[in-house]
Structures are given as C-alpha cells and as structure tokens.
Amino acid sequence: MSKKAPSESQLNTTEVDDLLVLCEEVMRATPEGAIRFIEPAPGVLARAKSKQHNIVFGRRGSGKSSLLRKTAADLTIDRRPIAFVDLETFKGHTYPDVLISVLIKTLGEFEQWLNGAAINPATKTSFWKRLFGTAPKRPPFHKANTAALKSNLRVIIADLEAQLRAPETSTKQTKITVANELATSGQFSAAATVPGLSSSATANIASKSNGTKEEQASYVSHKVEYLHQNILRFQHFFKELSILSDGPSFLILDDLYHIRKADQAKVIDYFHRVAKGNGMWLKVGTIKHRSQWYEHSDPPIGMKLGDDAREIDLDMSLEKFETLKKFLKQVLDNLIAEKPPLSIKELINPTAIDRITIASGGVTRDFVGIFSGSIAVARNRGPEHHRGPKIGLEDVNLAAGDYDSNKREEFKLDSAEDREVLEAAFTKLVSFCTETSKCNVFLVSQKLTGRVRESIDQLIDLRMIHPVKSRVTLKKGAAGELFEAYMLDLSQYTAARKVHDFHMVDLSGHDKDEAIRRSSLIYSGT
Template sequence: MGHQVDQLVKLLEARSRTSDALPSLRYVEDPRASLAAATATRHQIVYGRRGVGKTALLVESKRLAERDGHITAWINAQVLKGFSASEAFLFLAETILETIVRHVGSSIAPIVGELRERLQGVRLLRAGEEVSSRIVSGLVADINGDLRRVLRHDLHQLVVYIDDFYLYSAHLQAEFLDLVAALLRDCNGWIKLASIERLTRPYEPSTRVGLEVPHDATKIDLDVTLEDPKAAQSFLERVLSHYMASAGMGGVGAIANSESLGRLVLASGGVPRDYLNLFSNSIVVARERVKAREIGREDVAGAAGLSARSKKRDLELDVSSAESPTLLDSLERMSESIKGVGYTYFRVDFAQKMIPGYEVLSRLVDLRFAHLIQPALSDKHSPGTKYEAYVLALSEYTDVRLQRGLQVLDIEGGTWTHRQSGKAKTTIHLSGTQFRDRLRLAPVLDLEKLVNGGPRNVLLHDAYEHTNSRGEVFFLNSKVVTLRDKKTQRIYYFSKSLQPDYATGLPAGMTVRENPKNGFLTLIREGGE
C-alpha cells in the first residue's frame, strides 16, 4: 500500500462530503432515484438519511438547470437556525431577488427596475425591527406579482434549492414553506428540498399550511438501502471506482478482497458517504498489520468500530440536547438485548408500527445505528402476522474484532450470508427463501419497552419459540440455552443473561429443570419430559 493509496485516502477524506461549493468527484446516478425526476418542473422533497446522496442529487440537478440557462438559488437551512418563519422567508426572498437581478444583468426592461426596488425594500425590512405577519403577507403578494412577469415558460425558469432542511425548526417548517410556495405560485419557479423525513414537517393538516405530498410536491425517497444488497454493492463500487481512477489505481478489488467489499456494504448500510469513509478508515486499520497488502474483513470491522463515535456526534447535531441522551439509552438497551440472546438482527411486529416506540426505532435507523433489511416478513405459524426485519449496525457489535458467539448476517458478492462469529467454517450463502427463514428465527423487539424509561430487556419475550421442521437444536453460545420439546418438536430459546427464571414464557404446565451437578437444563412438562 504505497503512494497511490495515500492519494486515495486523501481524496476520500477531502471529497466524500458534497456541497454546492464542492460537488461530487463525479456524479453516479443512484438506481433508487431518477435524475430526470429530480429535474422535473414540480416542487420536490428529497428524503434520505445522512450521507445517502441527497445533496449530490440536488447539486447535479442544479448543474443541469444552469446548463439549460435556468436561474438557480441555493441555501443551506443551517443559516435559517434561530429565524422565525417570516425572518427565514425574508432571507430567502432576498436571495431569490438578488439571483434574478444578477441573472438579467443590465436589462433596461421596466420589470427589472421594479425587482431592484423590491430587493431594496426587502433588505430594509430585514435590517429593521420585527416584521408583522400582515406586512409579510402583503410582501408575498407584491413579489409574486413581479415574479409572474419574469418567471414564465417563454422567458425564465427559477429553481430554488434548500439543503439540510431538517436543521430548521420542525414546528416552523410548514409555515415557512407555505410562504415560499405562495411566493412562487403560478410562476415558472420550483422548490427542490433535501431533508430527513422523520425530522421534517412540510405540511400541517389542521391549518392546511405548507407543502402537501403528493398534491403540492412529489417525494423522492433515497432511504431504500440493504433490501437489495446486490444493487447497493454495485452502485457503491461504481462510486468508489471513480475515486480510485482519480488516484491512478485499478478496480476496487485491487486493494480489498471480496469478503471485505461485501462487509463494507453491510457496515455502511448502503449509505455512500459512510461507505467511502469506512473504505478510507479500513485502509488505515489494515496498515497497522505487518506487510498488509489488501483490506480484509476484520479491517472493516475495526473501521466500523471507529465510526461509531462520528455517528453519535451526528445524533447530537440532529436532535435536541434533551432527546439525545434518551435515544442513546434506547440504543444501548436495544443493542444489549439483541446481542444478549446471540443475535445481530431482529424483527418488529407490524402491529407496533403506530406506537411511540416505533418512532424511537425509526430515529435510530435514520442515524444509521440499525438498517432495514426486509420490509415485510410473514409468520408461518400465525397467518396475517407480519414483521419488519432489521440488522444492527456493524459498529454496534465490533471493536477491534467481531464479537464471538453471535448469529451474524453478512454480505458477499451482493448476496446475504449467515455464520456464527468466532467459529470456523460456519458461513452459509443464503437464497431468498433461506434468508427469510433465518430472519423468522430472530428475536422480536418490543417497541413498548424501547421508549424512555423502559426496562433493560426490550425484547418481546424472555423465551423465543420456533418450530424447526427437522427437529434440530442450535446451541448459539454460552449465554443462550436452546431446548426442544420432544413431543411437539418445538424449539425454545432462553437467555441466561437476561432472564434467570428459565420458566418465564413457557406454556402452562411446562418448566425447565437445571441439574445442579453439571448445569444442564431439561424441558419438563406435566406427566414427564
């Protein structure tokens, strides 16, 4: 790993984060989001977690708009922090008017002079005392009248880009967007907004204020990640290949083996910026090994452990100071409970999707502490019951080496694999059916327990029961006991660390007996074993 690798690391560190001032090294169209859709003449909201490519999509859309001669205005919502809706609107109105006046240049058309006067009026309002909502409403109507004379299909088109909108106060978002939409009403002017969905309130139904999806604006969702690992790996490696080419290197396999490339997809959750940062950090970790020639699977695990700190910093930036400790507590309890029964993946019952605990889980997913891997999973033994399936972020069960004794899902060559960590030759490549069957054995998260102040164990039951058609018994690790009812062939899973009372969760008339001499457990039913 020589000079070219040094160049690659520098490039990844410098260019993995996109902004209007620093576009992508080269835009790679995400198969999950059409660039053509993002450039359509409609108001649009681009949703996605941090790092999925929202800004990159907006920047490329802006480049194409400017290529076609359109007027563009760009703001990052971080500059609106602390502004009321009216103050934020005046800031954007000033930006829009400045942009249009600059675009038309020295034109002597009467409307241009009127726009310059309107711009001066907005500047005076911003420099003065607090402006009443009545004055702002009148200003919206006046500016809209001016813009309708300029922003016409036979003259000019304006595209307003608002990045990181989730950084603006959620309770003011709908009011602000309502003012901006009114400003551009009946004009050839369009809003393109990027945000995190669960931190965004673009419309208030009770007052009918804001932008309502899909009536007023269309939604572009970039949040589909590991549900199709093959598509995710192909896309991410195409993005990485441009960085490697710029550093004068060959394909992505030149310094990383196939196992590590698959694990990078898992560790990143399919998020491009996380993927690039993890690749860079994996190189750093690999260099700590003597004569390392390529990135290995354990190097990615080490890099994932290092990334946990940056994700927790993101959490503190994205949520209030009061909410941050409660989310971290929920994450700790969720992670401990799932790993405590020997798993790294888990299920959530559809029936719990409307309770507050689901919002907590969704926030943790937005912050990349867990990843959705199956949006709908049936229950073979309970018709009508459905689950979502998730996997913990790799950073939650690794530091330097992957924790031992866990049932682990991994990705290799764009397909799912399953193995038991710390045990050789247990890797199984899973077909679609085998993958879903594995997920059906995962513990179920009880979202009612996940909310602030809930118990340490946040799983639905202390004993997990599954029917195994072959009657096999799987011994997961030293903390998990697996017993089979000889009569029904039903399998029961118990966690010693979470529930010392092994009988909890068993059907009536059944219990567990522990042999005091050897610690073996036996499943007992009334009338014999």
C-alpha cells in the same frame, strides 16, 4: 507515479494518500462535485429537474445534496434560473425572521445567477467549462431586460433587509394638518385583533385657535403582516423572471431539517404560495422523520405529498443488497479511477466490499468514510500481516467501530431536543440485540405504534439502525402477523461478535431471509 516492489501493497503508495484526500473531499457535496454524480436509480435526476414540486428524502450522506447540486448544474447549463439555498445557515433562527432571511438569500442567489449564467455567452469558456464542463445551447438573456429586472430585485432585497433589522413590533405616528376649524374637542379610540396581527389606533381631535386640526395615529406593525402584504410583489418578480427566461425557474431548499421543526411547514408554505402559477418550482431536500413539511390545519400549511408535491426517496436499503453493492462499488471504482494506477482489485478483497456495504447501511458517505478508515487500519498492521496486503473483513470491522464517533457526533447535532429520549431508546435496543437476542438483526411488528415506533423511525434516519427487509413472517407462531427486519449498526457489535453464541446474520448470504424468521428476534421496546 511512485514505484513499488512486486510484493508491496498498493496501500502504501502515494497515490493512496491522494485517494484518501479525494475521499475526504467527496464526503461533502459541493457545486464542483456535481461532475462526479452517479444516479442511484434510473429516472431520479430527470424527476428532480422536472416542472413539479419535489421533496427529496434521504438520510445524512445518502446523496440528497449531490442530487440537488447536479440538478442545479444541469438546469444552469440549460439557462434555467436557479437558486440553491442551504438551510443549515439558518439553524436556530425563529419565525418570521427565518423566512425573511431565507427570502433574502433566495433572491440574492437569483441575482447572482442573473449576473452570471443568464448573460454570459456560451463562448466564455472560463465560466462554463470550468464550472460545468460544457456550454449552454440556449442564447443569453436580453441584457437590458435582465438589468431592469435586477434593478427591481435589488430594491426588493433592500426592503427585506430593512425588515429583518427592524424589531418584531414597532410603533409609527402620522400627523395630518387640516385647514377646517372645529368648535368641539373629543377623543376616539379603536382596537382590533386578527390572527397573526394585533393592531390599535387612536385619534385625538382638538380645536385650534388657528383653524387647524392635528390627527395622530399609532399602530402595531408585524413582520408577519409585511410578508402577507408583499406576497404579490414576490409573485410578480417570479412571473417577470419566467417571461425573461422564456421558461420556469427553480428554487432548491436543501436540508430543511436544520431549521426549527415548528417553522418548517410555514417556510415551505410561503414559497409554495409565491411559486404557484408563477413559473417557479420548489425542490426541498430533507430527512423524513426530522421534518414537518405539511400541517393539517385550517387553512392547511405547507405542501402535501401527492397533491402539492411529489416524493423522491434516495434511501437505498440492504433489502436489495446486490443492487446496492453495485451502486456503491461504482462510486468506489470512479474515485479510484481518478488516481491511476490504483485498482479496486489490488486494494480490497471482494468480501471486504460486501462488509463495507453492510457497515454503511446503504449510505454513500458512510461507505466512503468506512472505506477510508479501512485503508488506515490495513496500513497500520502492515502488508506482512496474516490478513494480507489488501483490505480485509477484519480491517472493515475495526474501521466501522472507529467510524462510530462520527455518527455519534452527528447524532447529537441532528437529534436536538429529542436527544435524551433517542439515546435512551438506542441504548435499550443495543442491549436487546447484544445481550438478549444475541443477534445483529431484530424484528418489529408492522402493527407497532407509539413512542417505540417513532424512535425506530428516527434512529433509521440518524443511521444507527438500518432497514433489512420490509415484510417478514415467522417460521412458528404469530400466524399471519407481518414484521419488518432491521440491522443494528455494525459499529455497535464488532466486539459482541466474540461473545459466546452471538449470531451475526450475513446480509450478503443467500440464507439471510430464513435466518431472520425467529420469534426470539422480536423487539417490542417494553
């Protein structure tokens, strides 16, 4: 442990160096990070582990992957077959190859699980204690039966890999020799087209002097048709897995929004059909307004919320500020506790914690990232600065401004084909807040529809604006009309605060609800 003089700030200790490294590590969800999981609301983890299909919604960094990693860890300790598939791997893949690729990865993950967690005895502490911190109570699976199921699984995976390598359309020929001699010759042809499959067949029959007939058949084979034809095969595997494990299995598909939006419902639909009635439950993590998990078509495609799956929403808004701050402070407390003798009291002023909470918009990863940046800002100015030896408000403001580059980069990655439209919409919104209304909070009518509404929804998911209050009425005018309040991300107006008459609503203050009931804050996007 490093020594420091009584007047020296904890910010300059080697323990803070270690804390910064830890903060960088926890900003990405990993299997090892499951031990640090903090439940954002009571019952969330229990729902994620339940025997029902779930779609977990949340902005980048809100804790979707952490929840799903913790779910996977807890189910593994209970010896429940589990596969965790990160769909970012398949970004840019097109259908049906994307589905075949995800199937291969899924079955490969189940194979790995069967090789380890299924058969490792509870006494093998090098496996259980190292990865999960505890040992299972259920006994290992029957080895011979497990080996037989794994053998079948390898055949299925090899077949899928062959399909993935094959071209989308292939021509095959079959020759049949018949002993009967024909006195005539002729030709027959037929063609048929069905949804998802085009096929044609030709047959040539000719008389042979040696009394044989040669028949040739050619047809078009599609990967989509292969998937249709083999769904019973995949269902049978999961039924057998359920019997072997004496219970359900779970498939976690994380970050659905990374695959093409046009393909998302198709991928979900296929796994939903495989799972139905076969002891497998789907847990899908994604960003709400960047995803399409269900299509109203004939027949419907995907999973419909309420009927087929239940929603788990991890987005914590600034509306419940004290609850949000308590949760985020607990996250910070736990990280600091890993690096004694550091203490939150010696590192940061209470008002600065409020400001980081506001700057994060309720996103856990952004909270940790801005906290790390605030340490760097405070260190650079030194403990003798008039702001004192701890992280203060202005340190957070500057760190939030610096953090904007991270958000902008992820904005580009996640907005994809909508980037130009969303950038234009955001520029217009920033101009309204900083030049027209001169306030960090703006109002949107609950009746608003169309492109402006869609852009606002997507900008929320991209963490450039943040929900503040779901129901607002004006002090004067617009009788009976309801509005929603949003805050422009702090990084966009740290400089604007110095502009004359710019009003920054303090969302930690008791008068915030009254401060936003002004008609001048209404944004229509026109």
